[in-house]
Amino acid sequence: MxxxxxxxxxxxxxxxxxxxxxxxxxxxxxxxxxxxxxxxxxxxxxxxxxxxxxxxxxxxxxxxxxxxxxxxxxxxxxxxxxxxxxxxxxxxxxxxxxxxxxxxxxxxxxxxxxxxxxxxxxxxxxxxxxxxxxxKPEPNQLLITRREKEVLLLIAEGLTNAEISEKLFISIPTVNTHRKSLLEKFEVKNTAMLIGKASKLGLI
Amino acid sequence: MxxxxxxxxxxxxxxxxxxxxxxxxxxxxxxxxxxxxxxxxxxxxxxxxxxxxxxxxxxxxxxxxxxxxxxxxxxxxxxxxxxxxxxxxxxxxxxxxxxxxxxxxxxxxxxxxxxxxxxxxxxxxxxxxxxxxxxKPEPNQLLITRREKEVLLLIAEGLTNAEISEKLFISIPTVNTHRKSLLEKFEVKNTAMLIGKASKLGLI
DNA sequence: GACGTAATCATTAAAAAAGATGATTTTTTA
DNA sequence: TAAAAAATCATCTTTTTTAATGATTACGTC
Missing domain, CATH: 3.40.50.2300 (Response regulator)
Known part of the structure; x- marks a missing residue:
């Protein structure tokens, strides 16, 4: 057949x-x-x-x-x-x-x-x-959580922590925590590198 | 023929x-x-x-x-x-x-x-x-200058203004000026959006 | 039901970026 | 060569991000 x-x-x-x-x-x-x-x-x-x-x-x-x-x-x-x-x-x-x-x-x-x-x-x-x-033992990009991904997308859209916290109904320190996890997991040292890498990986 | x-x-x-x-x-x-x-x-x-x-x-x-x-x-x-x-x-x-x-x-x-x-x-x-x-009257991405592009690439690599100024042998305020021009020309409001947009446009 | 992870929030401080203005010197180009 | 554009530097303020630590709550899995 x-x-x-x-x-x-x-x-x-x-x-x-x-x-x-x-x-x-x-x-x-x-x-x-x-x-x-x-x-x-x-x-x-x-x-x-x-x-x-x-x-x-x-x-x-x-x-x-x-x-x-x-x-x-x-x-x-x-x-x-x-x-x-x-x-x-x-x-x-x-x-x-x-x-x-x-x-x-x-x-x-x-x-x-x-x-x-x-x-x-x-x-x-x-x-x-x-x-x-x-x-290839790539970084931990795949291990980012649901919430972290949400935060990542909002960062990429240009929102500040304050704006993100409003949008997601969480406190600013929390946004900060997620942000730091993202920097760690992507093995980058600031937002610019984060967005660059996320973009290369097709995540945003 | x-x-x-x-x-x-x-x-x-x-x-x-x-x-x-x-x-x-x-x-x-x-x-x-x-x-x-x-x-x-x-x-x-x-x-x-x-x-x-x-x-x-x-x-x-x-x-x-x-x-x-x-x-x-x-x-x-x-x-x-x-x-x-x-x-x-x-x-x-x-x-x-x-x-x-x-x-x-x-x-x-x-x-x-x-x-x-x-x-x-x-x-x-x-x-x-x-x-x-x-x-389409797209923004002014095409009009970014040689120097601005250099700065853009270094920002994307995660360098801070201080590091960029060292690398390019220019002062920190100058780096800042270029940075601000980039934000304007790309019509974005911060680094995250800048890198996101530049990445989408294949500039980095 | 215990355990690990995710998600949440807090405090404090230092570093970096962004915004506003103004000015000078090169370079390009019309 | 004169005008326009690019590149440079300065000062000062505000906003935002990053760092360092610690802690509680929610949730799914074994």
Whole structure:
């Protein structure tokens, strides 16, 4: 039986590249592509692919959110995360929200086929490069708590401690505590570095 | 006479997508692709394509630097910038360094062909979306001066005013002045927002 | 139900950044 | 070369952040 594939990516060159790579595989059935989350969801109301290749960055919502939604609506569907970024935070987030695997956009045809064949069986697939990135003993960015992340986002928006404390209904010293934890966990020494690093990691 | 095309992009899916899009165009001659700046330069020692499609983000050096180098070595070569990002700062930078046009990775086949046919004649090409982005009266990010940019980078690295003043051999008040200009030009109210915005714009 | 972590708040002090104004000297550029 | 823009420095004030310590409460997990 054929494996049906659907791709969600806003870059036409990428979807076309994938189509071109996979078109001669007799085991695969190309169902088309969507360029945003909304049209992906519409498509899924009418069709049911076996595997979705899903970009992490979409114009209307993040691939991570879309992944979550799709997985709730169609739990049996296998989702493969797709991105140019090889970053623990993003990858982990994607996997936590239901993706079964993760491949980079510089993956070879062989990697892509292996990924598809792996997730279709319900197993987890990471490409080689992703694995080696995951192994790196990166700082503790992933360990930041819910509250710390809220504070981080507000800092990035330019709010001062006083403003944050108002917005979150907590005291200024508390905001300060979170702020200090963030500096520690990110291993940086001030706000500028914090935002820089968080930005690089795609957290803001 | 055929137009020979060469692509520099580290994402295999993208180069494959472009190849697939262009393969049936009789007027074009596909010369292959490189996945990094170094192999692009090696290739150019042996061959001379008419047009290069060049990604802005390469693993070994930025497309902007590569663009500059290639243009110095082979002035007659037409370079088309290629990126997922539609940002004035990057686009302007690329064009200033010798690119003749700029297309996004979600460009259609028609756009791509038009871009190639335009730059081969020595004319400038912007895709529709790029043009509309350029028209937007974005802040004054592009107008930051050399010195301001230096200061910006050091701020992003986490240096304090005192440290920056030492590094650049200027007084602390001067650093402060630059810092304040940066806040103004970026239309932000503190360091956190500054770094966030600069990061989004790909300046750091 | 004990334990660890997260989240909360407090106090005090030092360091750094931001805001306001003004002024001089280079550099660029029209 | 004259005007405009950039880079430099100064003073002073206010706001904000960072640091150092300590402590209580809430919550989920084993």
């Amino acid at each position: 054929k494996i049906s594939i659907f791709v969600v990516d806003d870059h036409y060159m990428v979807t076309e590249g994938i189509r071109s790579l996979l078109q001669n595989e007799k085991i695969l059935d190309w169902m088309g592509h969507a360029t945003n989350a909304a049209s992906c969801l519409s498509f899924l109301k009418l069709h049911e692919p076996d595997v979705i290749l899903m970009d992490v960055n979409l114009p209307d919502k993040s691939g991570i959110d879309l992944c979550k939604e799709v997985k709730q609506l169609y739990p049996s569907l296998a989702i493969l995360g797709l991105s140019t970024f090889n970053q623990q935070a993003i990858i982990k987030n994607m996997m936590d929200n239901g993706a079964l695997g993760y491949v980079l956009k510089n993956a070879t045809k062989e990697e892509l086929l292996e990924a598809i064949n792996t997730v279709i069986k319900g197993k987890v697939y990471y490409s080689f490069e992703v694995l080696s990135a995951m192994r | 055929k137009i020979s095309i060469f692509v520099v992009d580290d994402h295999y899916m993208v180069t494959e997508g472009i190849r697939s899009l262009l393969q049936n165009e009789k007027i074009l001659d596909w010369m292959g692709h490189a996945t990094n700046a170094a192999s692009c330069l090696s290739f150019l020692k042996l061959h001379e394509p008419d047009v290069i499609l060049m990604d802005v983000n390469l693993p070994d050096k930025s497309g902007i630097d590569l663009c500059k180098e290639v243009k110095q070595l082979y002035p007659s070569l037409a370079i088309l910038g290629l990126s997922t990002f539609n940002q004035q700062a990057i686009i302007k930078n690329m064009m200033d360094n010798g690119a003749l046009g700029y297309v996004l990775k979600n460009a259609t086949k028609e756009e791509l062909l038009e871009a190639i046919n335009t730059v081969i004649k020595g004319k400038v090409y912007y895709s529709f979306e790029v043009l509309s982005a350029m028209r």
